[in-house]
Amino acid sequence: MTTKELAEKGKPGQERENLLEVKNLKTYYPIHGGFFKRVVGNVKAVDDISFTIKKGETMGLVGESGCGKSTTGRTILRLIKPTGGQIIFDGEDITKISGTRLRKARQDFQMVFQDPYASLNPMQMVGDIISEPIKNFERRDKKELEEFVKSLLVRVGLPETAYYKYAHEFSGGQRQRIGIARALALNPKLIIADEPVSALDVSVQSQVLNLLKDLQEEFDLTYLFIAHDLSVVKHMSDTIGVMYLGNLVEVASNKDLYSEPLHPYTQALISAIPEPDPKLRKERIVLQGDVPSPANPPTGCPFHTRCPMAQEICSQEKPPLKEVRPGHHVACVLY
Amino acid sequence: MTSKSKTPAQTPLLEVRNLQTGFKIDKQYYNAVEGVSFTIDRKQIVGIVGESGCGKSVMSLSIMHLLPKGIGKVRGGEILFEGTDIVGYNEKKMNNIRGKDISMIFQEPMTSLNPVFTIGFQIAEVLLNHQDITKSEARAKAVTLLKNVGIPRADQIVNEYPHQLSGGMRQRVMIAMAIACQPKLLIADEPTTALDVTVQAQILDLLKNIQEVNDMSIMLITHDLGVVAEICDVVLVMYAGKIVERATVEDLFEYPQHPYTQLLMEAIPKMEEEKERLATIEGLVPSVKDMPEVGCRFANRCPKAMPECMQITPQLEDTKGGHEVACLLYEESWPREERVGAR
Incomplete structure (x- = not known):
């Protein structure tokens, strides 16, 4: 049992408060065309999604490529301007803030990127990469800062001497550790990890996942964990949101989602994972076709074109996400 | 096997004997594949697993003669395709084989x-x-x-x-x-790594179907043990240019013997179990330039390593009914209780 669970047990009835609340978030990318490059349409990358993350918990977002999970993460960080909806972080609406206020707010949410090769500046020493976010916000004594950065490096499992090296001298897993140290530098409340382990080998992947879990307990971090690998998301998350074509189709606790997936898409997704056990070779639900283009999404339920249980109504009406069991939300006419 | 294919069935479709492939770095050759031997029978799906840099792809490129010219070279061993050694084949002879008898699909469909x-x-x-x-x-x-x-x-x-x-x-x-000319062997190098799980499931189904319809053999290179469990018959586990374990897929997942295989399996998060922490393998695969000359190549990362592991190079040996492993823990001469303890 984790200390987190123990802490919760010790305080019965006390709900953890929400750290992040996303309400009806929409992010559209305009498509320009014609002679004057007018907007001729929109790619609805994120189309009206809502969820909340409690302090100290991990929310996982899964879905296939192009389903809008990365756009969701980036929009929450305000790296992309939302088209509509609200992002409430720690009680403050950060949807529309800009300038100094946004810069200040960003201290509290940081990101770990997918590609450990492209997300670190090859011209900077690792020490400078990690101290740069700190220099942005506070003045610190040079010696003190160096000590602090070195302690961060040790905390993420790198030697102190890494401070003086460059990113190319490290392996993929080590680079991802540098990226994590950089995200930790400002002591944030929320870390958005966008596919942090998909570029790594399994043995290294498990090291990074263990590290992220340890850090969460130590610094009481909240994670938004974005990945396409369901078993990884299951290992990491308390709640899981399944996305399809810019929509959240199911949100449930880790346990409920895997023991009893309700949405046909979630069922197919879970059944598609090859299990590392030859005795479990199962009859899989194999979805036909590909994800439709988000520039021209199907009417009604976005999944009806590939859904094995589609009915006539599915192509006409888009089902809203509703709570069908306590804490288990699903967007499907079947429920 | 039907009666008409009885004669060629005596020889395995592909037999690799003591293959050594080297790369030239600073005017000197370093072996990325070091003495690998295995066979692929007709209609068999053989999986090759291991971390990146363990020589899986180099091995397949050696078979296809697709190593980068002037840098990579087969430095020893034999590759017998239907009984004939193709290592010495020139470009013209290889062109007759590639695409017709052996074809290949790659990781990056883009x-x-x-x-x-x-x-x-x-x-x-x-x-x-x-x-x-x-x-x-x-x-x-x-x-x-x-x-x-x-x-x-x-x-x-x-x-x-x-x-x-x-x-x-x-x-x-x-x-x-790849299957246009109905090849006898298809080499698939990480064919589903770049794809989403639902599409991966489609492609794996398709490969399996084609394999059955065309009576073809597949050499499947992957790092995903899930994919291996799903479609392979026999699995080779590679580490640092060598095969460390060879078994049928059922045996391998039931009784993984080599410490490397065991760790690899414990490192993946599984759907049906709750685990707080995953197993990790400390350290990194040694680079081709500083491979240990003698001893087990996994010894410096192995939790079960003994002082002897640094001095004796373990050979791939049959431990029970075709399950082969290269590890001192399983050598016959080793005390019995130690070997039991390892499993």
């Missing part, structure tokens, strides 16, 4: 198709190279092939360009090209 030619042209090219047919026949055959790999609107897609297709579709086109 970059392995030529962007300036239509899908139909690229499939027809393979057919025209190896078979005595006319252009229009080749084209008709291309449409049939596309249909066989499950591409909808095949007669239209045949005129389209690779960029118009999704990743999964491109991988299907690659498979259509």
Whole structure:
């Protein structure tokens, strides 16, 4: 049992408060065309999604490529301007803030990127990469800062001497550790990890996942964990949101989602994972076709074109996400 | 096996004996594949697993003679395809084999198709190279092939360009090209790594189907143990250029013997179990330039390493009914209780 669970047990009835609340978030990318490059349409990358993350918990977002999970993460960080909806972080609406206020707010949410090769500046020493976010916000004594950065490096499992090296001298897993140290530098409340382990080998992947879990307990971090690998998301998350074509189709606790997936898409997704056990070779639900283009999404339920249980109504009406069991939300006419 | 294929069935389809492939770094050769031996039988799906840099891809490129010229070279050993050694084959002889008897699909369906030619042209090219047919026949055959790999609107897609297709579709086109001449062996190098799980499931199903219909053998290179469990018959686990374990898929997952295989399996999060922490393998695969001369190559990362592991190079030995492992813990001469403890 984790200390987190123990802490919760010790305080019965006390709900953890929400750290992040996303309400009806929409992010559209305009498509320009014609002679004057007018907007001729929109790619609805994120189309009206809502969820909340409690302090100290991990929310996982899964879905296939192009389903809008990365756009969701980036929009929450305000790296992309939302088209509509609200992002409430720690009680403050950060949807529309800009300038100094946004810069200040960003201290509290940081990101770990997918590609450990492209997300670190090859011209900077690792020490400078990690101290740069700190220099942005506070003045610190040079010696003190160096000590602090070195302690961060040790905390993420790198030697102190890494401070003086460059990113190319490290392996993929080590680079991802540098990226994590950089995200930790400002002591944030929320870390958005966008596919942090998909570029790594399994043995290294498990090291990074263990590290992220340890850090969460130590610094009481909240994670938004974005990945396409369901078993990884299951290992990491308390709640899981399944996305399809810019929509959240199911949100449930880790346990409920895997023991009893309700949405046909979630069922197919879970059944598609090859299990590392030859005795479990199962009859899989194999979805036909590909994800439709988000520039021209199907009417009604976005999944009806590939859904094995589609009915006539599915192509006409888009089902809203509703709570069908306590804490288990699903967007499907079947429920 | 049917009666007509009885004679060639005596020799395995592919037999690799003590293969050594080296790369030239600073005017000196370093072996990326060091003394690998294995066989692939007819109609068998053989999986090759290991972390990146363990020599899986180099091995397949050696078989296909696709190593980068002037840098990579087969430095020893034999590759027997249906009993004939193909290591010494020249480019012309290899061109007769590649695409016809052995073909290959790659990880990146985005970059392995030529962007300036239509899908139909690229499939027809393979057919025209190896078979005595006319252009229009080749084209008709291309449409049939596309249909066989499950591409909808095949007669239209045949005129389209690779960029118009999704990743999964491109991988299907690659498979259509690879099976165009009904090869006896298909080498698939991480065929589903770049794809989403739902599409991966489609492609694995397709590979399995084609394998059954065409009586083909597949050498599947992957780092995903889930994929291996799903479709392979026999698995080779590679580490640092050597095979450390060889077993049937059931045996391997039931009784993984080599400490490396065991750790690899414990490191993946599994759907049906709750685990707070995952197993990790400390350290890194040693680089080709500083491989230990003697001793087990995994010793410096192995939790069960003994002082002897640094001095004695373990050989791949049969431990029980065809389950082979290269580890001192399982050597006959080793005290019995130690060996039991390892399992």
